Amino acid sequence: MNKIYLDNNSTTKLDPQVFDAMIPYFNEKYGNASSKTHYFGWEAEAAIEIARKNISDLIKCESSEIVFTSGATESNNISLHNILNLNKSHLITMSIEHKAVLDVCSYLESKNINVSYLKPNKNGLINLKKIKESINKETGLVSIMHANNEIGVIQPIKEIGGICRKNNILFHVDAAQSFGKIDIDVKKMNIDLLSISGHKIYGPKGIGALYINKNKKIKPLFFGGSQENNVRPGTLPVPLIVGIGEASKIASEKMESDFNYILKLKNLLLNQIKKEIPDVIINGDFKNRIPGNLNLSFPCIEGQSIVTSLSKVAASSGSACSSSVPKPSHVLLDIGLNKQLIQSSIRIGIGRFNTKDEILIAAENIIRTVKNKIQL
Numbered sequence: 331m332n333k334i335y336l337d338n339n340s341t342t343k344l345d346p347q348v349f350d351a352m353i354p355y356f357n358e359k360y361g362n363a364s365s366k367t368h369y370f371g372w373e374a375e376a377a378i379e380i381a382r383k384n385i386s387d388l389i390k391c392e393s394s395e396i397v398f399t400s401g402a403t404e405s406n407n408i409s410l411h412n413i414l415n416l417n418k419s420h421l422i423t424m425s426i427e428h429k430a431v432l433d434v435c436s437y438l439e440s441k442n443i444n445v446s447y448l449k450p451n452k453n454g455l456i457n458l459k460k461i462k463e464s465i466n467k468e469t470g471l472v473s474i475m476h477a478n479n480e481i482g483v484i485q486p487i488k489e490i491g492g493i494c495r496k497n498n499i500l501f502h503v504d505a506a507q508s509f510g511k512i513d514i515d516v517k518k519m520n521i522d523l524l525s526i527s528g529h530k531i532y533g534p535k536g537i538g539a540l541y542i543n544k545n546k547k548i549k550p551l552f553f554g555g556s557q558e559n560n561v562r563p564g565t566l567p568v569p570l571i572v573g574i575g576e577a578s579k580i581a582s583e584k585m586e587s588d589f590n591y592i593l594k595l596k597n598l599l600l601n602q603i604k605k606e607i608p609d610v611i612i613n614g615d616f617k618n619r620i621p622g623n624l625n626l627s628f629p630c631i632e633g634q635s636i637v638t639s640l641s642k643v644a645a646s647s648g649s650a651c652s653s654s655v656p657k658p659s660h661v662l663l664d665i666g667l668n669k670q671l672i673q674s675s676i677r678i679g680i681g682r683f684n685t686k687d688e689i690l691i692a693a694e695n696i697i698r699t700v701k702n703k704i705q706l
């Protein structure tokens with residue numbers, strides 16, 4: 331039986347409208363966007379500029395401030411590596427960031443950069459006072475994620491951006507989980523660099539973008555061409571770019587209706603579970619959270635995770651990138667959960683294509699699985 335897909339924080343199904351928009355750029359409109367001498371090249375370039383505009387509209391910046399990359403991981407790498415070009419030796423981030431930030435920070439530590447990993451409070455939120463106190467004259471960059479990939483908690487980005495601007499510090503935001511789902515205004519939020527991913531918003535995998543404030547100079551990670559303002563050389567993957575552009579356009583049209591629809595499904599699922607298992611624990615702040623994410627723990631279950639025992643639901647117990655590693659989630663550890671609550675945790679990601687019927691079946695399956703484990 332096909333499982334009900336409730337792992338939309340990990341990745342999302344390609345929207346059929348996105349797929350349709352991409353197809354001609356594989357087999358009919360196959361020009362290289364860097365070919366300036368003929369129609370095939372102009373056609374590809376025009377399609378790329380439409381995609382760039384769709385993305386920039388969503389985060390309220392200029393088209394020229396968007397650089398295409400292979401995904402949020404690469405955008406994070408480009409952003410964080412720039413600390414090495416700033417003549418500064420201190421970077422501030424959060425301990426609950428995605429590995430695509432934390433692993434870059436480890437590398438930078440080997441290059442003599444001091445990194446402050448700020449811990450959140452028990453709701454998963456950063457304390458602004460801690461950021462202010464951590465800044466010193468060597469601080470060149472602050473990198474804070476917008477929404478967490480495990481607990482969905484949204485950080486106070488505008489306020490953090492204000493602190494960075496005041497102190498003349500470059501501010502990077504990993505928005506892989508929030509882009510296209512909640513409002514982002516990079517100018518109002520004082521963001522200098524923003525990482526974007528295509529496959530979290532019903533677009534294709536292997537494509538992302540980086541917003542770079544036009545007043546900031548960013549160096550590339552690798553060399554080989556002048557594409558993308560010399561920040562990201564290489565022939566542009568036109569079909570993928572058309573895909574992320576179309577996905578962004580749809581996200582912008584449907585942001586409010588998707589938000590309300592997905593939130594309704596999440597509340598339905600939670601209420602069904604609560605009715606049968608009243609001591610269920612919600613991990614992370616419930617209010618400041620992207621609509622589709624639910625991270626739950628069940629106090630009475632010991633032992634093996636419930637996620638693998640669900641017969642009808644595809645969910646996860648941490649980030650997809652680390653779920654094959656049998657280490658407890660660093661996010662749940664850092665918001666103070668004990669081993670038992672981490673082991674019994676389940677991350678549910680509801681998306682645009684889930685239905686009410688699916689949610690009711692999923693609720694029943696989760697309840698039955700948890701109750702079976704309590705009786706063991």
Ligand SMILES: Cc1ncc(COP(=O)(O)O)c(C=O)c1O
Pocket residue numbers: 339340400401402403404428430475477478479504506507526527528529537538649651
């Ligand atoms: C918060 C966060 N950052 C970065 C990434 C990596 O994004 P991509 O797959 O586009 O490289 C993910 C994906 O799981 C994520 O959730």
